[in-house]
Amino acid sequence: MRIAVIGSGIAGLASAWLLSRRHEVVLLEANDYLGGHTHTHAIHLRDRDYAVDTGFIVHNPAHYPLLTRLFAELRVPTRPTTMSFSVRNDGSGLEYNATSLDGLFCQRRNLVSPRFWGMLRDLRRFYREAPQLLQQPGPGPSLGDYLQQRGLGEAFRDDHLVPMASALWSSPAERILAFPARYLVQFMANHQMLQIAGRPQWRVVAGGSRRYIDALQRLWQVEVRLNAGVTSLRRDTQGIELVSGGQRERFDQAVLACHSDQALALLADPDERERDILGALRYQHNDTVLHTDARLLPQRRKAWAAWNAHVSAAQPDRCTVSYCMNLLQGIDAPEPLIVTLNRSEAIAPEKILRRLSYRHPVYDHASVAAQARKAEIQGRRRTWFAGAYWGWGFHEDGMRSAVEVANALGVAWPGTAASLPPTSAAAHAAASVAETT
Secondary structure, eight states, X not given: OEEEEEOOSHHHHHHHHHHTTTSEEEEEOSSSSSOTTOOEEEEEETTEEEEEESSXXXXXXXXXXXXXXXXXXXXXXXXXXXXXXXXXXXTTTEEEETTSHHHHTSSGGGGGOHHHHHHHHHHHHHHHHGGGGGGSSSSOOBHHHHHHHTTOOHHHIIIIIHHHHHHHHTOOHHHHHHSBHHHHHHHHHHTTOSSSSOOOOOEEETTOTHHHHHHHHHHOOOEEESSOOEXXXXXXXXXXXXXXTTEEEEESEEEEOSOHHHHHHHBSSOOHHXXXXXXXXXXXXXXXXXXXXXXXXXXXXXXXXXXXXXXXXSOTTOEEEEXXXXXXXXXXXXXXXXXXXXXXXXXXXXGEEEEEEEEEEOOSHHHHHHHTTGGGTXXXXXXXXXXGGGTTSSHHHHHHHHHHHHHHTTOOOTTOGGGSOTTOHHHHHHHHHGGGO
16 A cells, blocks of 8 residues: 655654555655654754754653664664752742752751651652542542642642643643643553652663664655645545645555644544544643753752753743753763753843754643544544554654554554553554555
């Protein structure tokens, strides 16, 4: 078959790589580079060159088994990294690094602060009690409602849990509090985050995440088209008609590996289910800057961490994050290389190296309900939807969705069945592929 893959984030890259083993694949990307959120920049600083990531950064073998296997097959080298986490609250002046006792009490006043000790007490209580949510039927409460119902304090909410979740999902505080509590706890449980010790060893791609894309391109048989945005996709009894660059072209199948809202906008003939499901899976913009302004990190050097959450004094419901790439990627540079989201106005202009904009999924009860309906639209009328938005929005989720699509289109990746969920949409979609081929 001739298959169009639209979008070259991890879901599109993995879809094209797997499907090209048996089919003719054309990969269409609107940008001038492959990768989407896999975005490595060549930075020249004080007569030295550095490869700095601003999108996808970390993974671990336990919770990213498909991605880890991809890297192994491509022989892409990885190295261990730290996932240390800090919080700076400008309103209260609080700073701490949650990685060690010295960092936790880098402000010695925290030793005698009832509020701080209350935060730590509620943290342990949350770790102990939150898994009970996974045993309850139904969607359950929002995170904000759950915290209130359980009597968990403002310090734990505002100085730890919300900043941590905001950093993970690049989302403002009010959206985090609207997050389904059960969904958040399921993620934390799956990633061993509901425990103090025994957490997994995280890793980064040595030399920048872009290296796995370079390896893919050396090995696959895929026709790659950059600057080739698709403006329309129409289905008929004979196949798929795409419009890109004003040109019409025919395909047997199409994999929409772009964001859910982009996929819906491309469909010239969406049905009611596609409108309902894809329409409920929303996205938000995040302004992203790569820079060297150390003022965006905590004031105390002991508080510097790989992930640094910041709570604004003027807008306490606004939580932003700055990643210290020297720590995350193990970069030995004379200045801190920092990736900051949604706090661009605070960065000294002369310190800015790159300005970017990324989009991340918005999670609420409607989006979680829409995820559960994926099988209703997957594979119908020769159209497949792949993306990290079907899961928690991370690289492994995009990879998994691609493997499911490839399986349903007859291209199994040997040895990956154990890494797919038991109720995989591929099981349902495989039944519908006969009516589309």
